[in-house]
Structure formats: C-alpha cells, structure tokens
Amino acid sequence: MTHSMAQFMRRCPFRLRPRVLAAALGGALAIAGSALAADPDLPGFIHDGTLTVCTNPTLPPMTFVNGTDVNAVDGIDMDIAHRLAEYWHVPMVVTTMDFTGLFPSLAAQRCSMVASGIIKLPDREKNFDAVSYQDTALVVVARAGTPPLSSMTDLSGKTVAVQSGTSYSARLAKENEALAQAGRAPIIIQQYPTEDQVVQQVLIGRVFAFASQDVELYYRQEQLHGKVNVILVPPYPEYRHFALYIRKNAHDRELLEQAIATMGQNGQMAAIQKKWAISPDAAKALAHTPPAPMFRWDTFFSALTSTAFMRGAFITLAVAVLSHFTAIMISIPMALALNGRDSLLKMVLKGYVSVFRGAPTLLQLLFIWNALPQFLPVFREAWFTPFLATWLSLSINESAYQVEINRAALGAVDKGQELAGDALAMSRRQVYRHVIFPQALRIALPPTINEFISLLKTTSLASVISLQELLAVTQIQVARTFEFTEYYAAALVYYLGMVFFFLFLQKRVERRFAWADRHKATANES
Amino acid sequence: MNPDPKSMPDPSAMISVRNLSKLYKDFIALDRISFDVQRGEKIVVLGPSGSGKSTLIRCFNRIEPHDSGILSIDGQVINAQSDLTQLRATVGLVFQNYNLFPHLSVLDNCTLAPRLVKKTPRAEAEAMAMRFLKQVNIAEQANKYPIQLSGGQQQRVAIARALCMQPEVMLFDEPTAALDPEAISGVVAIMNDLAQQGITTLCVTHEMGFARHIADRIIFMDKGRILEITPPAEFFTNPKTQRARDFLDQMISY
Ligand SMILES: Nc1ncnc2c1ncn2[C@@H]1O[C@H](COP(=O)(O)OP(=O)(O)OP(=O)(O)O)[C@@H](O)[C@H]1O
Ligand SMILES: [Mg+2]
Numbered sequence: 001m002t003h004s005m006a007q008f009m010r011r012c013p014f015r016l017r018p019r020v021l022a023a024a025l026g027g028a029l030a031i032a033g034s035a036l037a038a039d040p041d042l043p044g045f046i047h048d049g050t051l052t053v054c055t056n057p058t059l060p061p062m063t064f065v066n067g068t069d070v071n072a073v074d075g076i077d078m079d080i081a082h083r084l085a086e087y088w089h090v091p092m093v094v095t096t097m098d099f100t101g102l103f104p105s106l107a108a109q110r111c112s113m114v115a116s117g118i119i120k121l122p123d124r125e126k127n128f129d130a131v132s133y134q135d136t137a138l139v140v141v142a143r144a145g146t147p148p149l150s151s152m153t154d155l156s157g158k159t160v161a162v163q164s165g166t167s168y169s170a171r172l173a174k175e176n177e178a179l180a181q182a183g184r185a186p187i188i189i190q191q192y193p194t195e196d197q198v199v200q201q202v203l204i205g206r207v208f209a210f211a212s213q214d215v216e217l218y219y220r221q222e223q224l225h226g227k228v229n230v231i232l233v234p235p236y237p238e239y240r241h242f243a244l245y246i247r248k249n250a251h252d253r254e255l256l257e258q259a260i261a262t263m264g265q266n267g268q269m270a271a272i273q274k275k276w277a278i279s280p281d282a283a284k285a286l287a288h289t290p291p292a293p294m295f296r297w298d299t300f301f302s303a304l305t306s307t308a309f310m311r312g313a314f315i316t317l318a319v320a321v322l323s324h325f326t327a328i329m330i331s332i333p334m335a336l337a338l339n340g341r342d343s344l345l346k347m348v349l350k351g352y353v354s355v356f357r358g359a360p361t362l363l364q365l366l367f368i369w370n371a372l373p374q375f376l377p378v379f380r381e382a383w384f385t386p387f388l389a390t391w392l393s394l395s396i397n398e399s400a401y402q403v404e405i406n407r408a409a410l411g412a413v414d415k416g417q418e419l420a421g422d423a424l425a426m427s428r429r430q431v432y433r434h435v436i437f438p439q440a441l442r443i444a445l446p447p448t449i450n451e452f453i454s455l456l457k458t459t460s461l462a463s464v465i466s467l468q469e470l471l472a473v474t475q476i477q478v479a480r481t482f483e484f485t486e487y488y489a490a491a492l493v494y495y496l497g498m499v500f501f502f503l504f505l506q507k508r509v510e511r512r513f514a515w516a517d518r519h520k521a522t523a524n525e526s
Numbered sequence: 527m528n529p530d531p532k533s534m535p536d537p538s539a540m541i542s543v544r545n546l547s548k549l550y551k552d553f554i555a556l557d558r559i560s561f562d563v564q565r566g567e568k569i570v571v572l573g574p575s576g577s578g579k580s581t582l583i584r585c586f587n588r589i590e591p592h593d594s595g596i597l598s599i600d601g602q603v604i605n606a607q608s609d610l611t612q613l614r615a616t617v618g619l620v621f622q623n624y625n626l627f628p629h630l631s632v633l634d635n636c637t638l639a640p641r642l643v644k645k646t647p648r649a650e651a652e653a654m655a656m657r658f659l660k661q662v663n664i665a666e667q668a669n670k671y672p673i674q675l676s677g678g679q680q681q682r683v684a685i686a687r688a689l690c691m692q693p694e695v696m697l698f699d700e701p702t703a704a705l706d707p708e709a710i711s712g713v714v715a716i717m718n719d720l721a722q723q724g725i726t727t728l729c730v731t732h733e734m735g736f737a738r739h740i741a742d743r744i745i746f747m748d749k750g751r752i753l754e755i756t757p758p759a760e761f762f763t764n765p766k767t768q769r770a771r772d773f774l775d776q777m778i779s780y
Contacts, residue, residue, distance in 0.1 A: 420627070
C-alpha cells in the first residue's frame with residue numbers, strides 16, 4: 001500500500017498546472033482589449049444576467065456538499081464558478097442534480113454551464129464545448145493490500161465499478177475489445193449512480209476495483225482511512241483534464257478560455273488549488289489512523305436530528321401530500337366521466353390512464369424534467385423547480401392509479417342510493433355530494449391511504465431530478481462522509497416513522513365509519 | 527269506471543294517465559295505460575312478476591320517464607320540461623328494498639332531503655322527522671344507523687323519510703315483501719292513517735289479504751297492460767278476466 005500510494009503520489013501529485021499555455025496567446029490580446037472596456041464581453045450562456053451552474057455534488061474535492069446543508073455546494077468547481085461570476089460581474093446560482101441529468105439540463109438551457117468534475121473527452125466535445133481548468137489522471141483503485149497491476153489487461157475477468165454517466169465505462173469497454181481480440185475474459189463493468197456507491201462496492205469487497213480520478217482519491221484518503229490503494233495508473237492520453245462544459249458556441253468558448261486564462265495569470269487559480277491541496281504527508285498520516293467502528297451511533301443520532309434530514313423528510317412529505325391531493329382532485333371527475341356514457345372524452349381518458357399506468361414513474365419524472373423543456377421552453381425557466389416538476393409528474397402518475405380506486409368505489413355504491421336521492425327531489429349535485437360521495441369515500445379510503453404510503457416512497461425517485469428529498473439528502477451525506485450504514489439507517493427511521501404514522505391514521509379513520517359495521521355501530525351506541 | 531283513453535286527463539284527479547307507454551329498447555314495459563286516481567284514494571296494484579307494476583309507479587315521479595301518452599299529477603302535465611323537484615316533493619316513493627342511506631342515522635335519513643331541497647332549518651326538520659317517526663312507531667331508534675335495524679324497522683324508516691317531504695301522493699313498491707304478519711298489520715295501520723290525512727296512496731303488493739284490506743280499488747296488470755280496475759270485493763270474488771282468475775288461483779294455492 002505505502003509503496004503504491006507513494007508511487008501514485010509521485011506520478012500524479014495533487015499539483016495543479018494552470019492551463020494557460022494554449023490560451024495565453026489568444027487570451028493576452030483579449031485581456032488587453034477588455035482592460036480598456038469596463039466589463040469583459042459577456043458570453044451568451046449567461047441568461048438573464050445570471051451564471052447558472054449545474055453540478056452533481058458527489059465528487060469531492062471538485063464538487064460536493066461539505067457540511068450538513070445540502071444547498072451549500074463546495075469544492076474546486078464551485079470556487080472557480082464563483083471567480084468566473086465575479087469576473088463577469090454577474091450573480092451565480094448553483095443547481096444540483098443527478099449526474100445523468102447534467103448534460104440534458106445543459107441542452108435544455110437550464111444551466112449556463114456544467115461544472116461537475118467532468119473529464120474533457122473528445123466524445124463529449126462533439127455535442128458540447130469544453131474548457132479545461134484542472135489537470136488530473138485516471139487511477140484504478142482496490143482495497144488496501146492489493147498488489148499493484150502492471151497493465152489494464154491484468155483486470156481481465158475482474159469486476160470494476162464505475163459511476164454511470166461517466167466515460168469510464170466506455171473506456172473500459174475499449175479495453176475489453178482488446179482483451180477479446182487477445183482471447184481473454186473481459187473486465188466485468190458495474191455501473192452505480194453515485195461515486196460513493198462505487199467506492200462502497202470496493203470497500204465491502206463486492207468488486208475488485210474502481211476507476212476514479214487522482215484528485216478525488218487524494219481527497220478521499222481522509223475518509224477512507226487507508227482502506228484502499230491505487231493499483232494502476234493507466235497511461236491514457238485522455239482523462240488528463242477536468243473541464244467546464246457549455247453549449248456549443250465558438251465565441252462563448254473563447255470567452256470562457258480567456259476567463260480561465262486570466263484566473264491562471266492573476267493567481268486566483270493557484271489560490272484555489274492551494275486551498276484544496278492536502279500534503280502527501282498528511283495523507284500518509286491519515287492512512288495509519290485506526291479503522292472506524294462498524295456503526296457510529298453519534299453520526300446516526302446527529303443525522304436523525306439534523307436540519308438536513310428534517311428538511312428532506314419535510315420535502316418528501318410535502319411533495320407526496322400535494323401530489324396525492326392533486327391526483328385525487330383530478331381523478332374524481334375522471335372517474336365520473338369513465339363511469340358515464342361512452343364518448344370521445346372517455347376514450348381519451350382511457351388512453352391517459354393506460355399511458356401513465358404503463359410507463360415507469362422514473363421515466364415520467366425524467367421526461368417531464370428533461371424532455372418537456374425541449375418542446376415547451378417555459379419549462380426551462382427558473383420557476384419550474386424540481387419540486388414543481390415532481391409535483392406535476394407524480395400528480396399525473398398517481399391520478400391514473402387513483403382513478404381506478406375512485407371508479408371501483410363509485411361503482412360499489414348501490415344504484416338504489418342514487419334512485420332514493422332522486423325520489424327525494426334532491427338535485428344531481430346534492431345526490432353526489434350527500435349520498436354517493438360519502439359512501440364511496442369509505443370504500444375508497446383504505447386503498448387510497450395504501451396508495452399514499454406507496455407514493456410517499458416513490459418520491460425518492462425524484463432525487464434523480466435533483467429534488468432535495470429525504471433520499472437525496474441521505475446520498476449527499478453519504479457521498480461526503482462514506483458513513484453508509486449510519487445515514488441509511490437514519491433515512492430508514494424517517495421513512496418508517498412516516499409510514500407507520502399513516503398506517504395508524506388509516507386504522508383510526510376506518511373506525512370512524514361505524515355505520516358500515518353493525519358491531520362497531522352497536523358498540524358506539526353503548 | 528275506466529276513462530276513455532282518448533279523453534283529456536282529469537284535472538281534478540290526483541293522478542290521471544292517458545295512453546301511457548314505456549319502452550325498454552323494443553320491449554314494451556307499459557302498454558297504453560289509462561286511469562284516474564282521486565285524492566285520498568288507496569289503490570293497490572296487483573299482477574304477476576314482470577307485468578310492469580314497479581315501472582308504472584316509478585313513472586309517477588319520473589324516475590322512469592314515460593315514452594308516450596299523457597301523465598298528469600295534481601292537474602299538472604308531467605313531461606321533460608316539468609320541474610322535477612316540485613314533482614318529487616309532491617310524489618313520495620318507498621322502494622321495495624328501502625334504499626335507506628347507510629351512512630346517516632335514522633334521523634338524518636329523514637331530515638336530509640327537507641334540509642337540502644326545502645331548506646328547512648335543522649331544528650324544524652328534526653322536529654318534523656320525530657313526529658313522523660313516532661307515527662310509524664320507530665321514534666326510539668332515531669339515533670341508530672340503518673344497519674342496526676330489522677327489516678320491518680327499516681321499512682318504517684323509509685316511510686317516515688318519504689313523509690318528511692310532506693307529499694300528497696305516496697307510492698309503495700311491495701312494502702310488505704319482507705315483513706311478518708304482525709309488521710304487515712303495522713303497515714296497514716300506517717296506510718289507513720295516511721288516507722285519513724288525505725294522502726293518496728298507490729301500493730304494489732303480492733299480499734292478497736293486505737290488498738283486500740287496504741284497497742279502495744285494485745288495478746290488475748299483465749304484460750304492461752291494465753286488465754281490470756275494480757273494488758277489491760268484486761276483484762277477489764268475481765274477477766272479470768280469465769287472466770285475473772288464473773292469477774288469483776295461483777296466489778291462493780301457494
Ligand atoms: N331498466 C330496464 N331495462 C330493461 N327492461 C326492464 C328494465 N326495468 C324493467 N324492465 C322490464 O320491464 C318489465 C316490467 O318490470 P317491472 O319491474 O315493472 O315488473 P314488476 O311488475 O314490478 O315485477 P315484480 O313483481 O317482479 O317486481 C320486466 O319484464 C322487466 O324485465
Ligand atoms: Mg316490482
């Protein structure tokens with residue numbers, strides 16, 4: 001371990017070379033020009049005078065949540081983004097989201113730029129412009145004590161974990177082609193949505209190694225307590241630079257390159273690099289700290305009582321309640337129409353129900369968040385928050401299920417009840433309001449509460465569109481600390497607490513419908 | 527006794543029908559029915575199963591709209607333009623299976639429609655409901671739910687509920703179907719009571735003793751037609767049609 005770690009430190013030290021060589025010449029002229037003007041020329045990606053930065057804050061030290069406030073994103077990328085905003089004299093807004101959502105959001109014009117510790121790769125540059133700001137190297141990491149490998153082909157037949165959406169899997173696939181030609185077993189690639197899960201697979205021994213960047217691993221040494229070591233630094237020419245991504249625009253790219261070059265010249269870049277740099281000696285010392293206990297109760301309890309978790313739970317509850325309420329409101333007239341006479345409306349509604357029951361909820365969320373803005377530009381504006389998007393898609397989705405409950409409940413009310421209401425001269429509205437709905441409600445309530453409980457858990461899917469609900473909060477905390485068990489346990493306690501509360505409510509509510517049960521009604525009487 | 531089908535409806539009659547027909551698709555449920563019912567009269571409708579008895583009385587409050595002919599209630603011709611609220615407040619109907627509102631107490635069953643339709647204040651509606659519940663001998667059950675009552679008790683609640691709208695006509699669809707002889711005599715007493723209050727009653731039944739006891743006139747139906755309209759004494763001793771004779775023979779042999 002110490003040998004390979006030292007080798008790693010030597011070969012890819014946490015040393016940051018300002019990337020100024022190429023940009024310096026072109027930049028110098030521009031800087032001279034802009035020195036005359038009051039403001040540097042504003043790039044086109046700065047919408048409405050704001051620099052909106054999209055990031056997936058799970059890649060320390062580039063971008064991560066460095067505390068319990070999930071909205072406070074920290075890291076090298078954020079520092080650079082701040083300097084850029086200052087440079088252009090505009091305010092900066094950070095939008096956090098799932099890694100896989102970053103590029104679709106950039107395409108949907110929801111962000112000015114993506115700053116998320118992303119490698120500069122020719123493949124990505126086909127669709128977006130990239131400006132590099134930070135040197136790095138790809139490393140293959142395994143559990144402490146694993147002997148170093150001499151080349152990538154040594155990974156043949158072994159399992160390697162990578163973060164999905166990153167380019168590592170494509171690079172490993174290329175490696176596999178070579179292995180196949182040599183008649184050797186391929187590398188088995190497992191993809192995980194977050195970097196922390198990738199590391200966790202190695203820690204628990206499920207996979208042999210993971211691919212990462214030296215910069216990140218260096219930072220992680222503190223948390224990993226010497227549990228991993230670098231076994232290989234493949235001599236790839238790519239994976240050398242972290243880059244900021246913007247929508248394709250040659251002029252904008254030039255302006256961004258100028259800005260980065262200026263930061264390199266005026267020492268801002270060096271300051272950022274110094275701030276986040278940890279000396280190899282410190283890392284070595286940390287590597288010898290005793291291993292952490294199995295379960296840290298203090299972490300667990302402080303997570304339970306943290307405002308971050310309470311906020312997350314509140315958002316989970318709020319989006320579930322609002323979505324279900326809206327779904328019920330939509331589904332009542334829908335159920336009445338579906339129980340009524342055949343019509344065009346009825347056919348349309350049937351189609352609606354089949355589509356939204358048929359499609360996976362996750363797909364619907366992603367569609368509304370990422371695809372809808374392509375058709376309707378209003379949905380890419382700032383007012384369309386992840387909360388609204390979740391509310392919208394879960395309402396629609398849930399209404400397709402709720403309508404079946406409503407239909408069954410309305411159908412289960414004896415037809416004679418409506419006749420009796422009619423015969424007593426009551427109007428249509430009065431019959432529904434006072435006779436049919438109260439009875440349908442009793443029939444619909446237990447399955448509706450079941451639906452709600454299921455919806456409460458479904459909200460966790462919204463973490464992929466960056467809603468800061470309970471599971472997203474949990475994952476961010478885990479990414480920061482690697483204390484999986486403690487944070488997962490805290491989330492579990494919150495979810496179970498909420499679900500048990502609603503199950504209890506269900507029991508209480510059922511008891512209120514004494515009229516439906518002779519024994520209960522008699523018991524109430526006495 | 528039978529009015530001329532071509533004549534105009536009798537405006538002084540409580541119910542007056544001329545050539546009334548009702549179709550279900552191409553099935554003729556009521557076939558050119560004509561008769562008059564005077565105020566305060568007690569009519570019993572007899573006939574084999576499927577002869578159209580329920581359909582007939584349901585036409586009177588337009589729960590089943592008729593397809594042709596003239597129906598006049600209290601001097602007003604009833605058609606698609608009629609004020610149904612007014613009609614149904616005038617014509618009360620007690621269903622064969624009662625159709626009480628299970629989610630409401632006996633008292634609320636009785637007060638719901640007066641409060642909603644006639645905007646009667648709650649206290650007043652409840653006082654009236656208690657009066658009718660007393661009249662049908664069920665006042666002590668006012669706070670129970672329908673599910674806690676026996677069939678005969680539910681039946682009486684259904685009658686009280688209809689009476690709370692203070693109708694001038696009461697339609698009963700087999701009020702005695704699920705009752706024991708003692709309960710039947712209770713219903714007889716109630717109907718006599720109603721007649722004394724000047725309420726017109728039409729009652730469908732299969733109970734011959736009950737029919738003989740209560741009816742001023744018997745309407746005998748078969749296959750959607752009225753075959754006879756006669757006082758009970760005559761109908762039970764000397765029916766005019768062979769069909770009625772067969773019907774009575776069958777009833778007696780069971
Ligand atoms: N909604 C309907 N659709 C089609 N046919 C109907 C409908 N309601 C009643 N009928 C038919 O009309 C005829 C008369 O029915 P109705 O209920 O009036 O008979 P009834 O004399 O009351 O019989 P019972 O003594 O069995 O109650 C029956 O043949 C019945 O099948
Ligand atoms: Mg009938």
